[in-house]
Amino acid sequence: MEQQKQPPNIIIDLIKVTKIYAPDVQALADITFSVNKGEMIFLTGRSGAGKTTLLKLISKVESPTKGMVEVDGIDIAKIPKRNLYSLRRKIGMAYQDFKLLPERTVAANIAVSMEVVYRRNSFIIKRTRELLEQLGLQAKINTPAAELSRGEQQRVSIARAVANYPKIILADEPTGNLDAETTERVMSLFDDLHQQGTTLLIATHDTSIYNQQHRVIQLAFGQQNTPQATDSDVSLQVTN
Amino acid sequence: MSLFSSAFRHTGRNMLQTWKSQVMTLFTVSLSILIFSFFYLSYFNALHIGQELGDDLRLIVYLDEDPSPPLQEEYRRKIKNFDTVDQIVFVSRQAAFDRFEKQLGDDKDILFDIQQDFLPPSIEVYPIKTLDSLSRIKRFSDYLYTLPGVLKVQYGKDWIERFYSFIQLMRIIVILSGFLLIMTTTFMVAHTIRLTLLSRQKELELLRLVGATDNYIRMPFLFEGALLGLIGASMGIGALYTLYNWIILQFSGSSLFQLFPFSFLPLPIVVILIVTSTLLCAFGSFSSARQTLRH
Numbered sequence: 001m002e003q004q005k006q007p008p009n010i011i012i013d014l015i016k017v018t019k020i021y022a023p024d025v026q027a028l029a030d031i032t033f034s035v036n037k038g039e040m041i042f043l044t045g046r047s048g049a050g051k052t053t054l055l056k057l058i059s060k061v062e063s064p065t066k067g068m069v070e071v072d073g074i075d076i077a078k079i080p081k082r083n084l085y086s087l088r089r090k091i092g093m094a095y096q097d098f099k100l101l102p103e104r105t106v107a108a109n110i111a112v113s114m115e116v117v118y119r120r121n122s123f124i125i126k127r128t129r130e131l132l133e134q135l136g137l138q139a140k141i142n143t144p145a146a147e148l149s150r151g152e153q154q155r156v157s158i159a160r161a162v163a164n165y166p167k168i169i170l171a172d173e174p175t176g177n178l179d180a181e182t183t184e185r186v187m188s189l190f191d192d193l194h195q196q197g198t199t200l201l202i203a204t205h206d207t208s209i210y211n212q213q214h215r216v217i218q219l220a221f222g223q224q225n226t227p228q229a230t231d232s233d234v235s236l237q238v239t240n
Numbered sequence: 241m242s243l244f245s246s247a248f249r250h251t252g253r254n255m256l257q258t259w260k261s262q263v264m265t266l267f268t269v270s271l272s273i274l275i276f277s278f279f280y281l282s283y284f285n286a287l288h289i290g291q292e293l294g295d296d297l298r299l300i301v302y303l304d305e306d307p308s309p310p311l312q313e314e315y316r317r318k319i320k321n322f323d324t325v326d327q328i329v330f331v332s333r334q335a336a337f338d339r340f341e342k343q344l345g346d347d348k349d350i351l352f353d354i355q356q357d358f359l360p361p362s363i364e365v366y367p368i369k370t371l372d373s374l375s376r377i378k379r380f381s382d383y384l385y386t387l388p389g390v391l392k393v394q395y396g397k398d399w400i401e402r403f404y405s406f407i408q409l410m411r412i413i414v415i416l417s418g419f420l421l422i423m424t425t426t427f428m429v430a431h432t433i434r435l436t437l438l439s440r441q442k443e444l445e446l447l448r449l450v451g452a453t454d455n456y457i458r459m460p461f462l463f464e465g466a467l468l469g470l471i472g473a474s475m476g477i478g479a480l481y482t483l484y485n486w487i488i489l490q491f492s493g494s495s496l497f498q499l500f501p502f503s504f505l506p507l508p509i510v511v512i513l514i515v516t517s518t519l520l521c522a523f524g525s526f527s528s529a530r531q532t533l534r535h
Contacts, residue, residue: 061449082454089451099446115246116452160450 010070011037011168011199012058017067019053027053029223031067035201037167040194042210043203045219051203052096054219055170058201059091060084072167089117092161096172098153102146106137106156109145113164131159134189136182150177158186162193169193171202175209183209243459250460251467258436265432266472272424273476273517274483276417277505281480283410284509285502290407297400299377301363301384302391306332315363315387322383323376327366333357360391422520425472429465429521430528437461437532444533458529465525466518473517477510 012035019028028050035041043051056062057069060076069076072090079087092113100109107128114124132138135155145153154177161169171190175183187209190200202209210216217224255262307315312330319328331339336359341348365384367377377400381393437444447457484504505513 059449084448085451085453087451088449093449099442099449101443101446112446113450116447116450116456118242118246164450 009036010034011039011072012201013068013070014054014057015068015070017054017057017064017069019050019057019062020065028057028064028219031219031224033217033224035199037199038194038197040190040200040214041202042214042216043201043219044205044207044210044216046205049219049221050223051219052172055093055172055201055203058168059093059170060087085116089164090167092164092166092169094154094158094161094169094171094174096176098157100145100153100156100160103144105142105144106132106148107141109156110159110163113160117164119164127163128159131163131189135159135185151179151182154178155182155186158189162189162198166198168199168201171200171204173204173206174202175204175206180208243456246456247459247463251463254436254440254460254464255467258432258439261432261435262468265428265468266475268428269425269468269472269517269521270475270479272417272421273473273513274479276414276421277477277480277513278483279410279414279417280509280513281484281505283407283414284505286407286410288501288503290403297367297377297396299365299367299381299384300394301365301387302360302394303362303389304360304391305389306361307389311389318387319363319365319384323380324368325365326368327364329364329366331362331364333359333361336360336362421517425469425517425520426524428524429468430524432468433461433465433525433528434532436464437529454533457533458526461529462522462526465528466522468525469518469521470514472521473514476517477513480505 014031014033017028017031018026020026031050031054043054045051053062057064058071058076060069060079063077071087074087076087101112107125110128110131111124114127119127128141129138132141135158137152137155137159140148140152145156148156154174158171158174161171169190174186174190178186183206190202194200204210307330315330316328319325334356337351337356340359341351344350365380367380377395381395384390384393444457481504488502
């Protein structure tokens with residue numbers, strides 16, 4: 001069994017994480033930072049800076065070439081494949097490419113994350129309606145995902161990520177295809193979850209969505225930009 | 241929502257989504273079951289006919305002289321040592337003469353002036369009425385011939401050998417069709433499930449990403465395989481029953497059918513066939529899902 005190593009308040013811990021894709025494309029280099037429980041962090045940087053890779057490493061969609069990633073006190077490299085579900089249930093991830101099932105309805109796409117943990121039907125229906133209302137998609141509940149616009153698909157992906165009240169939410173460019181009003185709705189949803197104690201890590205290059213209240217980690221070419229010794233082993237550019 | 245109810249729901253959805261390949265597999269499974277059960281039904285009835293014919297089966301061992309009671313006991317022991325028998329009857333010269341006289345009925349006068357000990361004494365051996373005893377009868381006859389004092393051993397050699405060859409052929413056909421059944425049910429279902437899995441890679445990947453367990457992903461495919469086996473086998477047996485009724489109707493006046501009553505497979509055999517097919521298909525699907533999902 002994996003042991004509790006990190007301080008109890010830290011929920012995500014990355015130590016000198018490097019990711020190199022074959023043959024020799026370095027996506028991340030020596031990334032080190034921690035995320036506290038209930039914290040909302042913005043991960044910024046240009047396209048190709050490594051934001052998506054970083055989120056994939058945290059959810060163990062990818063494995064680091066070097067370094068260690070701990071989630072909720074567990075070194076995720078030590079989680080066997082058959083037990084990955086326990087990690088994935090703690091994390092809700094909104095993907096940049098949405099990962100929706102095009103022939104399924106909006107409701108069915110959102111329900112997937114709740115079905116796998118055997119939620120009651122009544123809960124699934126209630127939660128789906130609630131989220132769709134919050135995201136302004138209630139009229140699309142029975143529309144197949146393939147018939148939605150990109151902005152709508154993005155919101156469905158976000159709804160699926162948050163539906164099951166995960167401990168951690170990873171959102172990859174969640175407002176990339178949204179107009180100002182819808183962006184506000186999505187951010188309001190994230191703020192609500194943050195208020196409820198959920199940890200959020202939002203990768204974005206949309207400067208309008210983050211503010212002074214939250215920590216910002218900037219990546220450039222796979223590295224944390226403008227290293228600053230803000231902690232003994234944490235080097236990142238922080239705005240707060 | 242439990243694992244089972246969720247798996248059933250997914251199974252229904254899978255089957256509806258890929259109904260064309262499901263129908264093809266169903267037909268293949270039911271055709272295999274029909275072929276196998278047809279030959280098994282023929283074999284089963286041939287065994288019955290064998291038993292009916294075996295009722296008249298006996299080996300007559302002609303002796304050179306009437307055996308004394310201790311020698312009779314010795315013969316009895318030797319015979320029983322070789323094989324289990326239904327009955328052993330000693331027929332003395334006098335008893336043979338009396339039986340012959342009775343058989344002649346009104347013509348018994350022709351025996352006038354003939355010595356009453358002209359017929360040889362014999363032992364009538366009635367083997368137990370199973371097909372195996374039929375298959376051993378030649379060896380049994382050869383063995384009896386080696387006993388001391390035996391002049392000749394007689395039995396319905398020709399028909400027994402022909403019938404036994406026929407039964408052997410039937411047995412081989414049943415085994416081969418059984419092999420066909422296993423191949424088709426297991427491999428066809430495994431192949432169908434594999435195609436379903438490959439066509440739904442995106443969905444399976446998503447299920448993994450949102451925290452589905454391996455069982456959650458595999459269970460619907462296991463149910464799907466079992467359901468294909470159950471429905472396919474039931475359809476195959478149903479088709480056989482229809483065919484059986486048609487044959488009975490067509491040949492109801494035939495003298496062969498009156499001589500040897502033809503019957504359908506007993507319920508336990510039908511149940512065993514359906515259960516076996518269900519398990520084979522479930523196994524095929526499970527192994528396919530296991531293999532495909534490992535990657």
